[in-house]
Amino acid sequence: MTEKIRTIIVEDEELARNLLKSFLEDVDNIELIAECENGFEGVKAINEMKPDLVFLDIQMPKITGFELLELLDHKPHIIFATAYDQYALKAFEYNAADYLLKPYSKDRLVEAIGKVAERIKTEGSDSDIAEKVSEYPKEEPLDRIVVKDRYKIHIIPVDQVRYIESMDDYVMIYTPENRYMKQKTMKYFENTLDPKNFVRIHRSYIVKVEEIQEIQQYEKESYIVILHDKTKLKVSKTGYKNLKDILNF
Structure with a gap:
């Protein structure tokens, strides 16, 4: 007996969810264990239920499909199902099993599931997907x-970020x-913050340019930046060059 592929749907459009469910009812090796109508529900369900496969929309309210992948502790195989063809290259860079462009046929769906079944047979879980997602530039x-x-x-708007500090793997x-x-x-x-607004001043710090109040020299060829709230951050030689380039001094 073929082992079932435990599957979750994350899709905000009810009609699209219902169509996908109706297709999956006729696929013998699929066990649908949950359906979610937004990314928040999807993160919770995937981490708790640990499916083998997720059908994932990309453009959804609250968080996108790509943002959802960043938040997963459990790493399932992913088939993107979306109305937008411009994300196809990015999806495959993220090691997606397949990319279904709406509207798709049942035959096309079965073909995509076959790719997942083959991956499960040869590779096991898709444990490196989070790392792949996290490092590709937008x-x-x-x-x-x-x-x-x-x-x-x-959800933190980038315009609220003052600075970012490195802490090993975090x-x-x-x-x-x-x-x-x-x-x-x-x-x-x-790679992903706007270089007009943020500057790498040290291997440990990226700072929003408008947060910088002044740059002080405290030793020969050694500098610090002082932010508007009086926070002091070290500046490396490369960071000082980056500051000169962006501030034109």
Whole structure:
């Protein structure tokens, strides 16, 4: 007897969910264990129920499909199902099993499921998908950062970020009211934050340019930046060059 592929649907459009469910009813090796109408529900269901496969929309309210992937502790196989063809290349860079462009046929769906079944047979779980997602740069600069804090998901507009500090495999993101830890690299934020608004001043710090009040020399060829709230951050030689380039001094 063929083992069932435990499956979750994350799709905000009810008609699209119902159509996908009706297709899946005729696929013998699929066991549908949950359906979610937004990314928040999807994160909770995937981490708790640990499916083998997720059908994932991309453009959804609250958080996108790509942002959802960043928040997963459990790493299932992913088939994207979306009306937007412009994300196809990015989806495959993220190691998606397949990319279904709406409207798709039942035959096309079965073909995609076959790819997942083959992956499960040869590879097991898709455990590296979070790392793949986290390090690919976006086509457009980030406009928000999604952070999971135990049972809460915070959506932080980038214009609220004051600076980011490296903490080994994590970063600490500072806003005027709070700070948030996220498992990302500084290189990721250096690649995805708008370079007109943020500058890497040190291997440990990325700072919003408008937060800088002054730059002080405290030793020969050693500098610090002082932010408007009087926070002091070290500046490396490369960071000082970056500051000169962006501030034109």
